[in-house]
Amino acid sequence: MSAIVSVIMGSTSDWSTMKETCAILDEFEVPYEKKVVSAHRTPDLMFEHAENARKNGFRIIIAGAGGAAHLPGMVASKTTLPVIGVPVQSRALSGLDSLLSIVQMPGGVPVATTAIGSAGAVNAGLLAVEMLAMTDETLAERLETRRENLKKIVLESSEKLV
Numbered sequence: 621m622s623a624i625v626s627v628i629m630g631s632t633s634d635w636s637t638m639k640e641t642c643a644i645l646d647e648f649e650v651p652y653e654k655k656v657v658s659a660h661r662t663p664d665l666m667f668e669h670a671e672n673a674r675k676n677g678f679r680i681i682i683a684g685a686g687g688a689a690h691l692p693g694m695v696a697s698k699t700t701l702p703v704i705g706v707p708v709q710s711r712a713l714s715g716l717d718s719l720l721s722i723v724q725m726p727g728g729v730p731v732a733t734t735a736i737g738s739a740g741a742v743n744a745g746l747l748a749v750e751m752l753a754m755t756d757e758t759l760a761e762r763l764e765t766r767r768e769n770l771k772k773i774v775l776e777s778s779e780k781l782v
């Protein structure tokens with residue numbers, strides 16, 4: 621099956637974060653493509669990727685970037701597919717720069733922004749699966765099961781408080 625989620629990131633250095641997104645998509649067997657694309661370093665590729673994403677069969681774009689993280693917003697400016705932005709934790713400013721660069725989009729061009737770092741990357745994957753589950757009962761059931769398992773783990777964890 622061809623990819624329906626595009627996972628892009630500004631640099632290979634984002635992979636340790638963005639692989640968490642891909643792990644979720646693997647878990648739910650959602651076909652995806654992963655790629656390094658940068659608004660700053662490869663602007664033409666970024667435009668081309670975003671502009672043709674719908675035509676190429678993608679339904680959601682997940683974009684992770686750190687620092688001056690313009691990638692998610694710029695991609696959103698060139699597509700009407702939903703864009704989920706993941707602020708990668710930067711070394712200099714701990715990801716606050718990434719978060720603020722992604723979250724504060726002007727009205728009319730939305731980016732669904734997650735938390736900074738790995739938790740955000742996990743949630744980006746889950747959010748994408750939730751979007752797809754709106755029209756896919758199997759995915760919806762698997763999301764329910766995952767939530768139930770999470771609840772069980774938390775409930776059982778109380779017993780470890782000795």
Ligand SMILES: Nc1c(C(=O)O)ncn1[C@@H]1O[C@H](COP(=O)(O)O)[C@@H](O)[C@H]1O
Nearest residue numbers: 630631633658659660685686689690691
């Ligand atoms: N924020 C962006 C963009 C962009 O927004 O287009 N392109 C690369 N980067 C970010 O630069 C950081 C450092 O990259 P390097 O490790 O390659 O120097 C990465 O977190 C990347 O997402």
